[in-house]
Amino acid sequence: MSRWEPNARGRLEQAALDLYSERGFEQTTAAQIAERAGLSERTFFRHYADKREVLFGGAPILEKLFVDTLAGTEDTVAPIDAVASTLDAVGAVFLDRYEHARQRQAVIAASPELRERELIKLASLSAALATTLRGRGVEEPAASLAAEAGVAVFKVGFERWIGGDGERPLAEFLRESLDQLRTVASGG
Structure with missing residues (x-):
């Protein structure tokens, strides 16, 4: 195998998704993922701490997108409206990612260990959003509630999106979920 591996992370991610879908997360090893990607096991561990992280390597990037977009909203915008504009921006990132997202979520749903990791990721995202809202001057408990x-809204909209046929963009599902939350909150 060559020293330079173009798109090693992407190749490892796709190989892992394919193997997890075929064999299951628990039955797949890092060595098998590396082999499927045409890379060494050492290369795998240069990119990922363990085989779970192949599925969650994008979490910091997604969290940064959420936080940066939220931080960039006008301070005069109500917290929930700032979150809504953030969801619109995040939804746009998932254009052309339906099949990947659907496959990834199916793998996560099949493994208690991965479901737990997904919940930790969402809790971290919520904490980061609350911190950002507080930085914009939103007091507690409003900052934590909005986050x-x-x-x-992201979780419900995402689940509805991957449960569909992929024809409609994620952003539409996120807007619909937020509208439903607003209806519920207003007593409707």
Whole structure:
């Protein structure tokens, strides 16, 4: 195998998804993922701490997108409206990612260990959003409530999106979920 591996992370991610889908997460090893990607096991561990992280390597990037977008909203915008504009921006990132997202979520749903890791990721995202809202001058408990609501809207909208046929963009599902939350909160 060559010293230079173009798109090693992407190759490892796709190989892992394919193997997890075929064999299951628990039955797949890092060595098998590396082999499927045409890379060495050492290369795998240069990129990922363990075989779970192949599925969650994008979490910091997604969290940064959420936080940076939220931080960039006008301070005069109501917290839930700032979260709504953030969800629109995040939804746009998932254009052309339906099949990947659907496959990844199926792998996660099949493994208690991965479901737990996904919940930790969402809790971290909520904490980061609450911190960002507080930095914008939103007091507690409004900052935490808006952050938790935003993560709940993202989770529900995402689940509805991957449960569909992929014809409609994620952003539409996120807007619909937020509208439903607003209806519920207003007593409707």
